[in-house]
Amino acid sequence: MSGFICPVCRLPLERGEHSYKCEKGHSFDISSKGYVNLLLSKDMNAKLPGDNKMMVKARADFLSRGYYSHLAEEMSRAVTENFTGGLILDAGCGEGYYTEKIYRSVREKTDDVKLCAVDISKFACAAAARRFKGIDSCETAAASVFHIPMADGSADVLVTMFAPFCREEYLRVLKKGGSLIMAIPGENHLFSLKEAVYDKPYKNETADYDIDGFEFTESRKISRRIYIDNNEDIKSLFSMTPYYYKTGVEGHERVNRLESLETEAEFEVLIYRKGTDTNGA
Template identity: 45%
Template sequence: MVFCCPACGGALQKRDRVLVCPKGHSYDLARQGYVHLLPVKEMHAKVPGDTKQMVDARRRFLATGHYNAFRDKLAALVAESLPAGGAVLDAGCGEGFYTAALYDVARERGGTVSGVDISKFAVKAAAGKYKGIDFAVASLFHLPIADESVDVLTDVFAPIVPGEFHRVLKPGGTMMLAVPGARHLYGMKEVLYTAPYENEEHDTAYEGFDFLARESVQREITVLGTENIEALFSMTPYYWKTDVAGGERLRKLDALTTEIKFDFLIYRKRGST
């Protein structure tokens, strides 16, 4: 287990339904199997992260299969980088859609997968559905992860925290960031906005990392049904930035055709294993 005590940084060991560190700090495992490692001082809201309604909507949309190509590409990239017996951390794991695919890759190599997210509802859903994965409620800005304990770190549309990611990765470890491509969901933007815009695409340098490659996955999809369209909309930042008129136009549709594109930015932590 790569999790460590958020109070003192000590390694956590499982004892029945409790995780305990050498100094005696203990954390109960929930019935679903996840652990809450988010200190109260780091909870900047009463219920941080995605709500239950947002998590349910995302699970409903992802079940349609429209994002399977992204999931499969990420799994293939991790398979190329993960050493035998290696550890994967899915930072910002959400409801576990991508984490589960990474688990399949790691299991073939005798490795492990852990997922963290600040949303209790997301982690609860992930742990309830996907077994064999260590899930924790935690902040990406203060990861309860041991130093240099992770071989591959993935981040799909979650906050990017280079310092923390560098700390937990082993020397020579791989960081994979999923970011939206230029025309990702452009068809949705054409409905929402009178002047739709493309996302910026650029390679960002991070201290202590070497940039290796940009891998892209692009498709055109047609989302059927107002419920599925609304679920996709609620997964995006546009849900919070769109005016009432734009949202009403989208909600009148019973089919939405749009481009989708993820770019996977791949980095290696400097140093040798």
């Protein structure tokens, strides 16, 4: 049995060699890239939603060099400590760098693990699926975090990292007592990069930790300074950020002229638990 459900009728999907099917006959082919497209056209806000091929490649290239390995290690530690078996959902998995690290960390603790990863970008899903090639307990689907193709109360842990946040869906798919573990940028994250690009850089706003329906457990703040000695990695970093599309020509030219950069890589890992008195599963 797959961890996913049919996005049309909401019945469980059976995973075959080449497709996923439900009892009502709805069928979804498994791409040659290894993921299944469960994103219905009515849930798409663009012809090719999510990160494009360039952005996915830039993020994969940058992360593969270990600049954010401290975040991968802390997320893996947090999930492993809060997981006792069952199903992990990565909602907005991107190219799968963190997803793979988390999965391998959990597997050192228990074999009782199934992992479902979803992202709205087909390019991100293709990259993530490559990381899990040949591992039957990991499934990747193109889907929106606002319409997650999973049954109510099916996930034991839900991971979200820098992805759009959908409280209602997260409450729906998590079991009572299940853990929500998320990563957000710290107040000083990439501030030195902003200083190099903008005339008036600003720090990230800190948000209230309270989320209705969830009990806040703890915040783990992690930080390191990273040194980048080449423009290619600097441009990859910049293209990973929301600033890429919000920056004018002059700002992009400043990025293109940077030959080296030392900047902050500061994050918070936030841990929540779904309240046992929450309506739903």
